[in-house]
Amino acid sequence: MIGAKMRMEENGSFRFLKMFMVAMLLGAVFHSSVSAQTETEAEVIEDEAVIAEAVVEEEVAEEEVADTLALLREDANILWTCLAAFLVFFMQAGFTLVETGFTRSKNACNIIMKNLMDFSVGSLAFWAVGFGLMFGVSSGYVGTSFFFFDGTKESGYFSSEGFAWSFLIFQTVFAATAATIVSGAVAERTKYIGYLAYSIAITVIVYPIFGSWCWNGLVGADDSAGWLEAMGFLDFAGSTVVHSIGGWAALAGAIVIGPRKGKFNKEGQVTPIPGHNIPLAALGVFILWLGWFGFNPGSTTALGGSMAYIAVTTNLAAAGGAIAAMFVSWILFKKPDVSFALNGALAGLVSITAGCDIMSPLMATLTGTIGGVLVVFSVLFFDKLKIDDPVGAVSVHGVCGAWGTLAIGLFSSAAGGSQLGIQALGVAAAFLWAFPVSFAIFTVIKMTVGLRASEEEEHIGLDISEHGMVAYSGIQ
Numbered sequence: 001m002i003g004a005k006m007r008m009e010e011n012g013s014f015r016f017l018k019m020f021m022v023a024m025l026l027g028a029v030f031h032s033s034v035s036a037q038t039e040t041e042a043e044v045i046e047d048e049a050v051i052a053e054a055v056v057e058e059e060v061a062e063e064e065v066a067d068t069l070a071l072l073r074e075d076a077n078i079l080w081t082c083l084a085a086f087l088v089f090f091m092q093a094g095f096t097l098v099e100t101g102f103t104r105s106k107n108a109c110n111i112i113m114k115n116l117m118d119f120s121v122g123s124l125a126f127w128a129v130g131f132g133l134m135f136g137v138s139s140g141y142v143g144t145s146f147f148f149f150d151g152t153k154e155s156g157y158f159s160s161e162g163f164a165w166s167f168l169i170f171q172t173v174f175a176a177t178a179a180t181i182v183s184g185a186v187a188e189r190t191k192y193i194g195y196l197a198y199s200i201a202i203t204v205i206v207y208p209i210f211g212s213w214c215w216n217g218l219v220g221a222d223d224s225a226g227w228l229e230a231m232g233f234l235d236f237a238g239s240t241v242v243h244s245i246g247g248w249a250a251l252a253g254a255i256v257i258g259p260r261k262g263k264f265n266k267e268g269q270v271t272p273i274p275g276h277n278i279p280l281a282a283l284g285v286f287i288l289w290l291g292w293f294g295f296n297p298g299s300t301t302a303l304g305g306s307m308a309y310i311a312v313t314t315n316l317a318a319a320g321g322a323i324a325a326m327f328v329s330w331i332l333f334k335k336p337d338v339s340f341a342l343n344g345a346l347a348g349l350v351s352i353t354a355g356c357d358i359m360s361p362l363m364a365t366l367t368g369t370i371g372g373v374l375v376v377f378s379v380l381f382f383d384k385l386k387i388d389d390p391v392g393a394v395s396v397h398g399v400c401g402a403w404g405t406l407a408i409g410l411f412s413s414a415a416g417g418s419q420l421g422i423q424a425l426g427v428a429a430a431f432l433w434a435f436p437v438s439f440a441i442f443t444v445i446k447m448t449v450g451l452r453a454s455e456e457e458e459h460i461g462l463d464i465s466e467h468g469m470v471a472y473s474g475i476q
Helices: 002-101 104-134 151-157 161-185 193-218 229-233 239-257 278-294 304-331 338-352 361-384 391-409 417-447 455-460 462-467
Strands: none
Touching: 002 104, 002 229, 002 278, 002 462, 104 161, 104 193, 104 239, 161 193, 161 239, 161 391, 193 417, 193 462, 229 417, 239 338, 239 391, 239 417, 278 304, 278 338, 304 338, 304 361, 338 361, 338 391, 338 462, 361 391, 391 417, 417 455, 455 462
């Protein structure tokens, strides 16, 4: 009994021991499993934290890259706008050479002085008053801010302060271009003081007020826009805003001041007064052609593919105009006329300026070609009216500027009856503003400080009578 009992106790102890060992084993396994699970969760949390941090760093890096690219793009746009402005400034030299070459040597210094003052006086006047009238906050008719422009204070209206300054210089050279157009039409018989007075007037009144009707929204001060601009009037780089305004002002000046002595005989027939240096005029035209690659492509005020396209349409129009004017003069006069061919190139350039961004190469060529034809017949037409324009400025800029603006409604991607009507309204508005206002200003100048040089002064030349010197020593 005792042995049996002991065996039973031993068996019970053994079972207990086995159960204990099993329990220990299960506990160890459970503990190991829990520990492993805990470690896995920790690793997952740690990995997620690393991923989240990497995502944040990537987003920050992308924002920094985007900011850097935006800054580079802004700087590139500022650089291009300034370079374009410098090219347009060089057009002043082109205008000077064209006017000097197409007129007599005894008036060369006077023309140089007028062109120099167009830019010098015009720069100050446009900065102080003209820019504000053109681009300041407006109800649709004239700007009321930005006078004595300070880009630091007004930079909120532009993408940056740097771009504000580049936009000012670009628009300044445009204003000077409009003023210079008048110089050639009134050459060889205008008192210097009278011309200087008008040069100021066109820069602070005539040009900027009409410009505000068409381009005020380029700045977007308080979302303002000119009344023509709001109607959908299109003039990308200024066939009307710059060239027609200058051309119609030139027409008013030529009428008020009258023709040069000897230009028309008693029967009203034209007596040619040839220019003294056609090579000089040709050089001027080539400089103007070069400058137009700043004038039209530069009006994008942004560095991009469109500027190259605009350069192509601009060039094709100039070439078409030169060739057309050459052939028309060849047919009319039996020989290809150099002066008409040169003005034909300018006519093509003026004609394409309004629609250079939205015309196909073929339509740009056609627009310039028609401009080249128009300029020849326009010069002959004004001669019949006994309006003396020594360089053909009214025909090149006034007539061809109007034509180029109308051509948008015929040949561009925006062509259509409605657009043609809007373009015609803009052309009419330009003439009805610039011509009568300029006519009134010239009349006031004539009645006050004087406008016309005396017959004796005209005979000896304005170089001596106005400036006391000659351009070519010993040659007249």
